[in-house]
Amino acid sequence: MRLDHLAVAAESLEAGRARVEAALGLRLQxxxxxxxxxxxxxxxxxxxxxxxxxxxxxxxxPAPAYPRWFDLDRFSGDPRLHNWICAVDDxxxxxxxxxxAGQAVDLARGDLRWRMAVxxxxxLPMDNLFPALIEWQxxxxxxxxxxxxxxxxxxxxxxxxxxxxxxxxxxxxxxxARVVFETGPTGLRAEFETPHGLRVIE
Numbered sequence: 001m002r003l004d005h006l007a008v009a010a011e012s013l014e015a016g017r018a019r020v021e022a023a024l025g026l027r028l029q030x031x032x033x034x035x036x037x038x039x040x041x042x043x044x045x046x047x048x049x050x051x052x053x054x055x056x057x058x059x060x061x062p063a064p065a066y067p068r069w070f071d072l073d074r075f076s077g078d079p080r081l082h083n084w085i086c087a088v089d090d091x092x093x094x095x096x097x098x099x100x101a102g103q104a105v106d107l108a109r110g111d112l113r114w115r116m117a118v119x120x121x122x123x124l125p126m127d128n129l130f131p132a133l134i135e136w137q138x139x140x141x142x143x144x145x146x147x148x149x150x151x152x153x154x155x156x157x158x159x160x161x162x163x164x165x166x167x168x169x170x171x172x173x174x175x176x177a178r179v180v181f182e183t184g185p186t187g188l189r190a191e192f193e194t195p196h197g198l199r200v201i202e
Contacts, residue, residue: 001086001094001173004134005051005143006156006190008201009075009082016054017042019079025196026149031142032109033058037068045146046192050153052201054079067122069105070132074122081188081201083124084131084156086174091115091135098169100125101133113137126166127186129158150195157182157189 010016017028024044031041031053038061044052057072067073070083088094091104095117102119117133124130159182160166167181189202 001088001131001133001170003050003153003156003174003176003179004085004087005053006081006153006188006201007070007083007085007132008052008054008079009070009072010054010056010079011076012059013040013042013054013056016056016079020044020052020054020201023201024149024151024192024194024199026151026194028054029146033061034107034109035061036064036105036107037072038062038064039068039070039072043142043146044151045143045149047148047150047152049141049143051143051146052190067120069116069118069122071123071128081190083128084158084179084188085134086131087134087136089135091117091133094133097173098130098133101130104135112140112142126160126162126169129160129166129186129188130169151199152193153178153190154193154198155180155189155191157191159184159187159189161186 028042031043033040040058042054102117115135163181163183192199
């Protein structure tokens with residue numbers, strides 16, 4: 001299990017764009033549509049093979065007959081860092097260890113192909129702070145296609161009243177010194193080294 005990308009949820013892409021670009025001082029790049037869940041996104045390439053996405057419900061897409069991923073059907077308020085996504089090489093095996101992470105859904109955007117664990121309710125365990133699990137199909141990955149931004153994730157703080165229990169769910173699977181679990185109010189905080197100095201998104 002390895003950190004793959006971070007997701008900022010927003011009520012609209014433009015609201016999300018304004019929030020992230022103001023926070024980081026960097027320009028987002030076009031993403032695309034996710035027809036299966038009726039969402040769309042914008043992207044920012046980060047160092048070390050990571051990326052940041054802003055994701056929102058696509059007002060021009062038909063609403064699915066099932067809950068959207070990332071609990072977006074219930075999202076409201078200001079854009080904020082809402083989810084973190086970890087890649088695995090064997091999603092089916094990971095779901096045997098973490099059945100609460102959801103069911104595998106086959107997805108595609110352009111020539112990108114991936115499988116994602118999505119709970120039937122759209123709500124991930126531990127108040128959405130358990131990471132969404134993804135298995136990329138083939139060598140194509142969004143981060144490799146994004147223009148370098150000069151930004152690097154230095155720390156991701158996962159805060160939850162039961163942070164120790166959340167951390168224990170991973171055991172030895174997640175070995176990433178950048179990911180820090182802290183006991184406190186539910187939320188995510190990402191710290192970035194950028195050409196403009198240290199910047200934060202919460």
